[in-house]
Amino acid sequence: MKFVGLTGGIGSGKSTVRAALAARGATTIDVDAVSRALQEPGRPFFEQIVAHWGDVVVADDGRLDRAALAEIVFSDREQLGVLTGMAAPLTEAEVVRIASEHLDDPGAVVVVEAALYLAPMYGMSGLVVVDAPVEVAIARLVDDRGMNDADARARIASQLPREQRLEHADYVVHNDGSIEALEAQVDALLDWIRQQPDAVPTLERTARSGGAPDAADQTTG
Numbered sequence: 001m002k003f004v005g006l007t008g009g010i011g012s013g014k015s016t017v018r019a020a021l022a023a024r025g026a027t028t029i030d031v032d033a034v035s036r037a038l039q040e041p042g043r044p045f046f047e048q049i050v051a052h053w054g055d056v057v058v059a060d061d062g063r064l065d066r067a068a069l070a071e072i073v074f075s076d077r078e079q080l081g082v083l084t085g086m087a088a089p090l091t092e093a094e095v096v097r098i099a100s101e102h103l104d105d106p107g108a109v110v111v112v113e114a115a116l117y118l119a120p121m122y123g124m125s126g127l128v129v130v131d132a133p134v135e136v137a138i139a140r141l142v143d144d145r146g147m148n149d150a151d152a153r154a155r156i157a158s159q160l161p162r163e164q165r166l167e168h169a170d171y172v173v174h175n176d177g178s179i180e181a182l183e184a185q186v187d188a189l190l191d192w193i194r195q196q197p198d199a200v201p202t203l204e205r206t207a208r209s210g211g212a213p214d215a216a217d218q219t220t221g
Contacts, residue, residue: 001108003099003123003199004170008130009159010115011137011152013175013182017130018113020186026193029098031114035091039064048086074158084116092203096122099201109193110201115159123202128189129169132176134162 006021006028008014015030022028038045041062050058053072059065073080095112099122102108112122132140134156141152166172171192173185 001102001105001110001198002125002193002196003110003201004112004126004128004193004196005121005124006111006113006128006130007115007165008132008173008175009137009162009165010155011140012130012132013140014113014115014130016182017128017173017175017186017189018111020183021109021111021190024186024190026109026111026190027102029095029110029112031091031095031112031116034094034098035087036066038087038090038094039066045086045090049083052082052086074155077158080158092122096201096203103200106198109190111193123199123204125196125199126170126193127168128171128173128193129165130173130175131162131166131169132174136176 006014006018008017018028018030035045037043039049040046041064046064049064049069053069057065057069057072059068069083073083099110099112102110111128112124137156138149138152141147141155142149147155171189173182173189175182175185
């Protein structure tokens with residue numbers, strides 16, 4: 001099976017790219033959705049969160065108050081690191097389990113989307129970065145998600161720097177134009193994924209080098 005990661009900063013449009021890949025037959029795994037499922041009451045991740053931050057992150061219905069938790073961690077990099085450290089081992093194991101269900105399908109294309117830097121992780125054969133200029137991302141967060149400018153900038157500042165993601169990319173999707181231009185890039189991306197070596201999902205970490213050519217060069221292989 002083909003197995004790659006998909007990442008990008010908030011507002012870059014990585015979820016749009018994931019949806020477009022799914023529409024073309026790829027199996028996609030949203031790490032945020034996996035993590036949210038693990039945060040349900042009674043599951044270990046939920047218990048760890050409440051033990052650390054207390055009842056302030058528990059809603060009236062006994063479930064996680066995601067807004068309260070987000071307010072804490074996205075304004076404090078150290079607290080975000082604590083949450084990430086809790087989430088990582090549980091979420092990674094679940095992602096590998098889900099991806100491994102497709103090992104017997106030689107034609108499978110499995111794409112894992114996560115906001116955090118993915119490489120090297122899970123035994124993937126490549127990392128795709130969806131990139132957009134910071135001001136474009138901020139405009140999307142303000143216009144599409146209703147954030148104010150200050151909140152949008154704080155969320156972007158809490159994530160990995162754009163330059164760091166690009167440094168480790170194997171393929172870059174430049175999402176700063178029209179939806180038609182993005183769709184054409186997704187077609188080229190899927191062709192690129194299908195040319196990658198087969199991969200076996202694993203929790204074992206392996207070192208790999210990064211660096212991505214320009215998207216125009218990638219389109220031609």
